[in-house]
Amino acid sequence: MIVLYYDCFSGISGDMNLGAMIDLGVDEKYLLDELNKMHLHGYHIEITRDERKGITGTKVNVILEEHHHHDHDDAPGHDHHHHHEHRNLMDIEEIIYSSELSPKVKKLSMDMFNKIAKAESKIHGKTIEEVHFHEVGAVDSIVDIVGAAICYDFLKVDKVISSPIEVGKGFVNCAHGTFPVPAPATLEILKGIPIKKGNIPFEATTPTGAAILATFASEFREDLNINIHKTAYGIGHKDKGDIPNVLRVFLGEVESYEELYMLECNMDDMNPEIYPYVMEGLFKVGAIEVFLTPIIMKKGRPGVNLSVLYATSKEEEIKDLILKETTTLGFRKYKVQRQYLRRNIEYVNTKYGQVRIKNSYLKGEKIKSKPEYEDVKEIAEREGLPFREIYNNISEGQNGK
Incomplete structure (x- = not known):
């Protein structure tokens, strides 16, 4: 990294x-x-x-x-x-x-x-x-x-x-x-x-x-x-x-790992229409990952667990947003270690035009590549072609096929 x-x-x-x-x-x-x-x-x-x-x-x-x-x-x-x-x-x-x-x-x-x-x-x-x-x-x-x-x-x-x-x-x-x-x-x-x-x-x-x-x-x-x-x-x-x-x-x-925090809370009384708004807001204030997990709570009631991964410098804004925008009264917090491959973005010319390629590296060697989703989506909509066809064509071009 x-x-x-x-x-x-x-x-x-x-x-x-x-x-x-x-x-x-x-x-x-x-x-x-x-x-x-x-x-x-x-x-x-x-x-x-x-x-x-x-x-x-x-x-x-x-x-x-x-x-x-x-x-x-x-x-x-x-x-x-x-x-x-x-x-x-x-x-x-x-x-x-x-x-x-x-x-x-x-x-x-x-x-x-x-x-x-x-x-x-x-x-x-x-x-x-x-x-x-x-x-x-x-x-x-x-x-x-x-x-x-x-x-x-x-x-x-x-x-x-x-x-x-x-x-x-x-x-x-x-x-x-x-x-x-x-x-x-x-x-x-x-x-x-x-x-x-x-x-x-x-x-x-x-x-x-x-x-x-x-x-x-x-x-x-x-x-x-x-x-x-x-x-x-x-x-x-x-x-x-x-x-x-x-x-x-x-x-x-540096080695591609970092110490972060995970904040979680359970909710069984919140309008589901609000969840996308809350997730978008959490990303805007600096959350690294935000995801929802369906759970069964006490008395057999279905609920949702909100999980937010973040760096400690973003904690105050994340807590404030969750308390203001959701029905939860509190949350759990614990330290986690995230490890990941070093990545970069490469711009390549294809028959569809310039496309961003995400590359991942292990010990300095590139081991994974894939086209950027938004670029493939834009081409598919513009050309009227299947997403999978464009994705595979670009991927095969990168792999020399």
């Missing part, structure tokens, strides 16, 4: 993440071309080599052409003092969904913005629609967040894992005043995620950085056995204290 590992010993901000991704191998031109699909104006991106405490990496500056330079020294990834346009979530959604970015990048970007909006909403006692983004509504932070989604999509890793996140110490100036580190929004976004506090003498992790990890990472741990393929560094905009202000990332391979 190919893993992207974030070693956040000096925190994370949006610009540090972009630097680390470029240093890791994300193509600069590809990133800039994709960002241009948003048709945002008034900025350009400066990408340079830099160093902190002798560690060399990539530094990214988003330079605003209509304003003065984005001063990351106030807090990396945060714009606390500039007169940027304030936008609400609908404004940002319009920018992203009206662009030519891929559907996956659009969704990932809005997932991050939604996490920040929910945090700001809770802190300020407003609805999500009423929240106006001060820092993250600015052009530079939109670039940081959408850029993170573009880089993640480019790397096509199987999984993202992070160390516990260093948040720093001291105070930070925000739009509403001076607050202790971590800033309220950062702390809210990182609920349920392990943090470290006090090793860095400034705000080490920003709301943007927190949202990136809360969206991408499915595990937060330090005891990781990884065969490292490449190490990269994103250079921050601070140079204080003894610890270098850099974000270190690893790209490598």
Whole structure:
């Protein structure tokens, strides 16, 4: 399994993440071309080599052409003092969904913005629609967040894992005043995620950085056995204290197993029409597997067992959804270990057009391949041919028959 590992010993901000991704191998031109699909104006991106405490990496500056330079020294990834346009979530959604970015990048970007909006909403006692983004509504932070989604999509890793996140110490100036580190929004976004506090003498992790990890990472741990393929560094905009202000990332391979949790509950008094809605909602909030099992409950009554497999970082949202949307009064939870083959998606040209093929690997050797169901379905409907005929033709072509 190919893993992207974030070693956040000096925190994370949006610009540090972009630097680390470029240093890791994300193509600069590809990133800039994709960002241009948003048709945002008034900025350009400066990408340079830099160093902190002798560690060399990539530094990214988003330079605003209509304003003065984005001063990351106030807090990396945060714009606390500039007169940027304030936008609400609908404004940002319009920018992203009206662009030519891929559907996956659009969704990932809005997932991050939604996490920040929910945090700001809770802190300020407003609805999500009423929240106006001060820092993250600015052009530079939109670039940081959408850029993170573009880089993640480019790397096509199987999984993202992070160390516990260093948040720093001291105070930070925000739009509403001076607050202790971590800033309220950062702390809210990182609920349920392990943090470290006090090793860095400034705000080490920003709301943007927190949202990136809360969206991408499915595990937060330090005891990781990884065969490292490449190490990269994103250079921050601070140079204080003894610890270098850099974000270190690893790209490598780990055994294809992970520790997850299974949550189960039994129901015998719920309208069956609700089950598909609940299952779809659970997948949206991060469940890995959701399935229903018919059971016989006490007094011989037929019922249904709902089972949800998930990473611990998604637990709160999954529990809330189940308690709000089903008739259950509680559930069982236990730890499980999931082991699986490493997989990737390959695009192949067939007589029907381009089709996605799912490949599975054991010890580096490809042992299974099959066409993507949705692609076969689309061809069958378009050509008026049997699904099985198209599926078999594509499969035989892959096997050289």
